[in-house]
Amino acid sequence: MQPRNMSMSGVVDLAAVKAAGEAKAKAEQARAEASRTGGAGAVAPTALVIDVDEAGFERDVLQRSAEVPVVIDFWAEWCEPCKQLGPLLERLAVEYNGRFLLAKVDVDANQMLMQQFGIQGIPAVFAVVAGQALPLFQGAAPEAQIRETLDQLIQVGEERFGLTGITVDPDAAPADAAPADAVPAEVPAGPYDAVLEAAASALDANDFGGAVQAYKNVLADDPGNPEAKLGLSQAELLGRVQSMDPQAVRKEAADNPGDVNAQLAAADLDLVGGHVEDAFGRLVEAVRRTAGDDRDAARLRLLELFEVIGPEDPRVTAARTSLARVLF
16 A cells, blocks of 8 residues: 655644644643653653553553654554565654654454544554644555654644653653562552441531542542542532532533533533433534633543443443544
8 A cells, every 4th residue: 555645744734833832832741740750751762652542542652642742553463565664663652752652542452432533544654743643654665655744743832732751761660560669559448338337427418528528538548549539539529510500601601512511511401301312413513613721621521421330331432433523
């Protein structure tokens, strides 16, 4: 298959002046926050190539693209051209020394991402810069052309979005490597049955603030605890709608379709009332028609409501697809 879309000319259309300014501001804010919290330290060369799936796409690609251009290699084990292109991209990622991050997506295991990017054949290579996606090329390509495309991508990232890449320390240990003399990590404190039971009791008593704090206490020790994550999402949702006047909220949302806060409140009411598709559709539409902070607020609220319903629910799956379409 002949390579296509090797030109970066589409970047100008994708990153219009207003969008570029907003994205650059967001990227600068994200880098400042990472620097403040110590999250922007040097990485090992092996961290420049990562495997990405649907569950981690927002964290590993969208969020990381605020500090470095992320190149996405869509591949599959059965794809012969992929076996030529993949190692080349991995070598270039290390050679470019943090100027871009390579994210590899196995399309057989991540069909939804393949559909969301509208991929018709593999290998296919995209980039995400400051949260904005653009196609690079499809099919195997000569190394010289790939280098030229990467150079243009990096230049766009620097000039339009202020992305300076990530620092690479050749002596740094991989993120998942433990020191030779490391003591095995302690199992998180627990069990949490008593705390979770207290949180559930607080929910039953409409003490949503108490429930939120109890769930947060569990998550502070065990961030992945599924019961606490679900309970926290539910408690925060119920706390938000507790004092709402449903009639007034719905009228405000109907009268002001461009008011993001009105749409957030109405979406919460939709979900509590069992109108799940309505809640998701309202927020997807809010993401589509807004930009900047308003868009982020609608997107984050939608992700919170996904947690309430659960990632395996088909309504969540459908809404994620819709969200990806309006984002990309």
